[in-house]
Amino acid sequence: MDKMDHINIQQVLEQTVQETVSEAEKGEVASYIPELARQDKRRLGISVCLKDGTLLSAGDAHLPFTLQSISKIFSLMVALCEHGERYVFERVGKEPTGDPFNSIIKLETIKPHKPLNPMINAGAIAVAGMIPGATVEKRLEKIMRLLRKMTGNPELRVNYDVYQSEKQTADRNRALAYFLKESKILSGDVEETLDLYFRHCSIEVTTVEVARLAAILAADGYDIVSGEQLLPREVARICKTFMVTCGMYNASGEFAIDVGIPAKSGVAGGIMASVPQRMGLGVFGPALDEKGNSVAGVKLLQRLSDMWDLSIF
Numbered sequence: 001m002d003k004m005d006h007i008n009i010q011q012v013l014e015q016t017v018q019e020t021v022s023e024a025e026k027g028e029v030a031s032y033i034p035e036l037a038r039q040d041k042r043r044l045g046i047s048v049c050l051k052d053g054t055l056l057s058a059g060d061a062h063l064p065f066t067l068q069s070i071s072k073i074f075s076l077m078v079a080l081c082e083h084g085e086r087y088v089f090e091r092v093g094k095e096p097t098g099d100p101f102n103s104i105i106k107l108e109t110i111k112p113h114k115p116l117n118p119m120i121n122a123g124a125i126a127v128a129g130m131i132p133g134a135t136v137e138k139r140l141e142k143i144m145r146l147l148r149k150m151t152g153n154p155e156l157r158v159n160y161d162v163y164q165s166e167k168q169t170a171d172r173n174r175a176l177a178y179f180l181k182e183s184k185i186l187s188g189d190v191e192e193t194l195d196l197y198f199r200h201c202s203i204e205v206t207t208v209e210v211a212r213l214a215a216i217l218a219a220d221g222y223d224i225v226s227g228e229q230l231l232p233r234e235v236a237r238i239c240k241t242f243m244v245t246c247g248m249y250n251a252s253g254e255f256a257i258d259v260g261i262p263a264k265s266g267v268a269g270g271i272m273a274s275v276p277q278r279m280g281l282g283v284f285g286p287a288l289d290e291k292g293n294s295v296a297g298v299k300l301l302q303r304l305s306d307m308w309d310l311s312i313f
């Protein structure tokens with residue numbers, strides 16, 4: 001890409017954000033985690049990390065938000081790197097559910113009671129249980145270390161207020177976790193594993209960082225900025241596949257047709273989207289649709305995908 005292309009991409013980003021920001025009116029910020037309800041629903045920002053590492057941003061790209069479910073990709077990476085595929089997929093499945101991300105229903109009806117995939121809450125709590133370490137801090141450190149390396153931001157931290165807010169209100173996640181313990185998917189201290197899960201969901205980022213994470217996944221684990229292979233290709237491939245099949249909760253099929261980019265969203269309003277071999281995108285728009293995806297964020301990605309022909313299908 002030469003400089004002209006960059007100027008052109010920048011203009012498209014700015015214009016498309018402007019044209020899409022009003023979509024936020026159709027959604028609402030998440031309120032089941034009280035601290036998230038304080039976000040301003042009219043925000044919309046995007047960053048793009050191109051193949052050569054160039055970063056371009058538009059709108060509210062520098063506003064911090066918490067990863068929430070986007071972090072499930074990175075806890076899965078750590079679990080896969082620590083234990084290998086076999087161990088991980090003996091405890092969590094590979095199939096989409098068609099149910100909301102916090103649903104408990106299939107966990108009980110399907111036998112054995114193993115969560116259907118690592119992108120729903122039950123699956124991600126099972127994955128958190130696989131992250132080894134003597135204390136919650138040491139276990140969290142494994143995820144933070146990976147994220148700091150991938151984002152190039154050594155200052156990355158947990159938003160304490162969001163973490164506390166979720167911890168105090170997480171009755172549904174507690175119910176899922178105790179069910180998993182009873183089903184022997186989780187062993188050890190359930191509260192500690194929940195604590196790790198709440199903390200990794202509350203890691204604070206901006207779209208710039210999310211675009212970098214997405215770009216590394218797009219490049220099969222290779223980081224053009226540091227020139228290092230930061231994770232095995234196979235792990236990157238598994239994560240991108242889950243992004244396609246389960247990344248946008250029970251709207252993943254619709255998103256695959258309308259946008260066609262492997263993506264993972266979170267209830268704070270973030271979306272991480274990886275266009276294989278081309279670019280990583282980080283989007284933030286806290287107004288959510290009824291399935292928990294950023295309304296304006298999805299629309300923005302749809303418009304860019306149409307314009308730049310980004311669908312992988």
Ligand SMILES: NC(=O)CC[C@H](N)C(=O)O
Pocket residue numbers: 067068069070101102121166173198201265266267268292
């Ligand atoms: N969909 C999400 O982003 C959910 C993550 C959130 N921390 C929860 O467990 O409910």
